[in-house]
Amino acid sequence: MKIEDIENRIALYGLISRLMMMEVDKTFLESIHSDEAILEMFPNYRDWSRHQELSMDMLKEKYYDVDFANLFLMHLVPYESFYTREDQMIESGGDNPVVSLYNALDFRAELDKVRVVSPDHIGVELEFMFMLCQALKKAYEAEDSEGIKEILEIQKGFLKDHLLEWAPMFLINMKKESQTPLYHDGAELVLEFLLSDYEYVTKNLPTAVETNAFTF
């Protein structure tokens, strides 16, 4: 495991959590366009002819925001409890499956900052991974191999027990339902990245556990 890997994970989790949490804004779109490697992950979006016809603001107003509302507010339900509870209810109270985990790690989700109704929203869960990656970076820089191990274990557990339990179903639906290349590519990117990240964590964890040694 290298520091570059952790930084890339931070960048990607930051990007995708934001994409899944609320409507895009100019800063966000500009940052996609600013990095060829990132833009590469949105191939249909990159090649979309509308970029030539309409300004970024107009695209946001006429297409992206409409698609976001459709995918995240109206027709699909981007919440873990909807997919995992038998009665398909969104668990917005303290019995939410992820709240105790957040609390145990002293993380607090401030839902009033964004327009989501419960902390198991896909965007919030992805941002939780982002927060863990930042913690991982700190542990790495502090050469705290115990901490690294612990965080990787948490990440593996969170991916396995939560995100990968339900997000693929949502993301496949999202890809099908999407009306813009931005969210179509976005859905694909998140799904591929989550699967790949789980492989990455799984691969690095035994090394950490067994050897208790990293190359800092």
Place this chain on the structure above:
Amino acid sequence: MTKSMNNKQPAFVESRRTFLKGTAYSVAGATLAAGVFRTIADTPAVAESKFTPTPKTLSFYPPLEQWDSFTELDGHDWKRGGTLRNGVANSDNPNGIKATEYMLVPLICSNCEAACGLTGWVDIGTYKQSQDPKDLKVRKYMGNPLHPASRGRNCAKGYAVQSQMYDPDRIPFPLKRAPGSKRGEGKWVRTTWDEAMQTIGKKMHDTLKSGDEISKKSIMYHVGRPNESGFGHRVLYSMGVDGHNSHSNVCSAGARQGLTHWTGDDRPSPDWANSKLIFLQSSHAADAGHFFQQHAGFIADARKKGAKLVVMDPRMSNSAGMADLWVPIWPGTEAALYLYLVNRIVNEKDPKTGKDYIDHDFMKNWINWDVLIKDKEYLAFMVSQNYISRLPLGETYEDFVKLLQEMYAPYTLEFAAKECRVDAATLSKLFDMFIEGGDKVTTYFWRAGTIGNRGGWMNVRTAVLALALRGCYTGDVGNNGCYGFHEIFVNAKGDAATEAGQKPEKVDVWNELLFPPDFPLSTNEPSYLLPHLLADEEWQKKWISKGLNVPQKLAVYIPRMYNPVWINPDGFRWIEVLKREDKMELTFNLSPTWSETNWYCDYILPTGLAGERHDQHSEATKPARWLGFRQPVLRVALEKMGWKPTDPARATLEAHMKAGLGEVWEEIEFWANMFVHHVDPDGSLGVKKHWASKEDPGKPVTIPEWYQAVFDHVHHLKAAASKDPKYANSKYPNYEMMRDMGAWLEEDNIFKPQERELKNENGVIESMEMKFDANTLTVEPNGVVKAKLVGSEDVKAMGLVVGDKVVEGFKSSSRKMEFFANWMKDWKWPEYAIPIYPTTKEQREKMVHIVSQIHHDHMQKENDFALNPIFRLPYNIHTRSVNSKHLMEISQNHNPIWIATSDAKRLNIKRGDAIKVTIADTVSGLESGYFIAMAVPTEGILPGTLACSHHAGRWKLQNAIEIPGFKEKLGVMGMGTPLYEMTMDEKEGTLEPKQGIDAGLMERRSSWQFKEYNRDIDNIWWDGLSGSWQNAVAPTHPDPISGAHAWHQKVSIELAGTEHKIGDIYVNYDNNMKVYQAWRDKLARPLDSTNTTRRPKELKRPVWALTDKAWSVNITD
């Protein structure tokens, strides 16, 4: 996404990339992330709390034992992460989640007639800290899970009670027309309840003091939807006055008439939940009423079990939209459709079993066929009418069946399809579904079909025949019973708490303004004709010359939560009469809100809304007997916390003033005070004793005393209260138990009550809630058992001999269901004594009394239409919802004129066009005027018909009034009523919209009442101009038999000119008077010298017992 796009990309798993290889991303994740998370170094320690973050089910209600103190988290809890994170707010933790301590006080909704249970959530925590009663606020109204029929659920109107309570324009204190001003000038002064009671009480005293016949017809109490079980009746009759007027003849009198002919009971009581087919006529039961939310819930239960739904209505209502079959029928031809079903039932056999479709067991035992088959004279009359071709050969049941087979054979599929304008395939499908439903077909007859059309009552006569033939009117599981078996009507029965200790006497006069001699069969009072009867002096003179003592004016007119000006047809006539002080000498409205009628009254006395008054209220919404108890929640909360009123007989008024709601009172306390202190202070009129307390002589009866006595009549309730250790030692156990619970199930699963065997217990037999002396039994030749009432010389039918038993039977005089209403012969209507409908144009002209005034025969020009104005909008309730901002918001722009797309295309009418709708009468040929409304073409309506609900189109003439000496202005119906300009000159009237609701409110956004609750006034966006006051244009159409107002109108339409805008109306109300007179003179069959009673004894005389002298009549020709 497009396929091509997907094709470019390989499947998810295969394409998995190695995200972490290659160049580092330049994007800084931290700047992109939304930043939902923060670490909790700075968050407060979380205290243990009792709160369950999420209830286990949606139907969560606090248990009854916690209702006096239940603490609930603030609604923002979920968003802030719950108490696990923030703790509960207190002085050490100000940023914790707010928890409010509530007292839950049960009550009954009062917005429609269904009487669903509610709980008022009174915030007592804030009050406990501040000790300021003005901090007592009802934060919300929720359901009452103890209510056996509403089951904790409510519709939008139920939850809106809170916004009605805290409406910034509610009337905060009694208002009096300014001295020197005329009625309708809009000049008001503030007065007190005591001044109003003194002035009004003196007028009533002086009126009654003369003691003559006219004095007992000169006080009128006009009740809109009563929403209580009988108290209002007692108000009048305790004075010996025949003056209780109702609204039933603009609401349900058609259906009630037809049902009374059959069973003596005027309403059905279906067991929806267990039926197999729900066959609705008009939009009512599952849409907006009658008993909307409860009925809709039971219908949903049945459908969940597989029941089918059929809706017969020219308009695709909400229920029709989700039905298995929609039958868009020409309005007023329903009887033809029912008789088509009857024809096939009596003339065909089940092809699968080869058996008859008729339920012979039921028909033979419970239908009065034996009376018909022996009445040779009437059978000969039937032959002369061509109902049958020859007399039956014998007098057996089989002969009766043969008669049915011949009589109903002409109602073929071909005839029904043509007459009803329904395609034959739909009718055939309906028949199949009707048969498949077996004996489990349920229905309700209220609204458009039965009150929209002349002869609407006959559509019920024919419908019940179809149902009875299939065994669907036995009152068994899954079919239809009678209303009277399923309700508890005791709100007037507090007599034991009064000095008199017994019920007031029978009334000794008959008021012609309530039951005019022109319409002796009128189901209820044709109250919509009151201004016509008062204004038509020729009519008065005519009947006076024939020997009747017809009142020519009213001394006191009291609308009670009623808005007759706006709700009735021919509204300008109402205004005209209300303005005349020689016709209505003193008027006051017991009204919690402003209304069009209040504008023309002398006093407006603010009585309470749902959570501000006491009533016992029960309705037959399922085969059970339950009751609900409506309560003033702030008063109950204060009393439970130890507050005591200065005057126990004025506790509700005192509590409301103390809690800052305003000088809002309730009728029970008001009337008790009126009679004891003002109408009959020295008891010389014999009225005081009925309202003075037995416990505290000379003082008005109090609420606990009254309801303790009222609930003594509810046996199981009384027994439960006396056994419950919580109440057993209390002075008023019944009252206190109901105060805590708000709802009571007295008896469940009441099926086939007519078959109940009567029991002799110590010489007393109880039947139909009456007690009979078992030693006075006599049996009539037809098996009817009669006996004297206990303690009275009155002899009444008690039951019926069936086999070797005496059973209760139906409420009809034969105690059976009456196919043959033989008394109709004696009342000049022999041709309609049996279920019948004309089959040819010639017959329709002859039998005009039961043919709709908007029959398609009358549609001559290409722009002639039949207009249906009477369907409720599910979130509005006549005049009671205008003060709820929530209901007003969701009802905006929902009331256009529905027009079929084919008709709209033909007439070049597009969506949103203003159209001019001109009303013309098909009896007199006179035009009434027009209203301008917005057209919306739709596939959801039968071509040739239009629909536009008369539940919208409120108006006011001023946005606010100034009260001398009071610094604030009083708003007038600001949430739901645009500003209009009116002209009227005794013959013609106009109304034109001047300003929308939004603009009106912005002028006075700093409304002073309930400021905190109304901070969102700035958000009001609606102008409210989507309805017209079409009732003002509509002339009255008194049905010659039921006396119901037949609401539907024949109209012609055209695009409105540029001089018109939506909301405009023009009325020639002089013509409307002539229309009324034409219907009366050309169609009715009034009393004459052959009559000895005022109306048939077979029809109830609402709503109190009258003496034989009052019933008797002697008309001199």
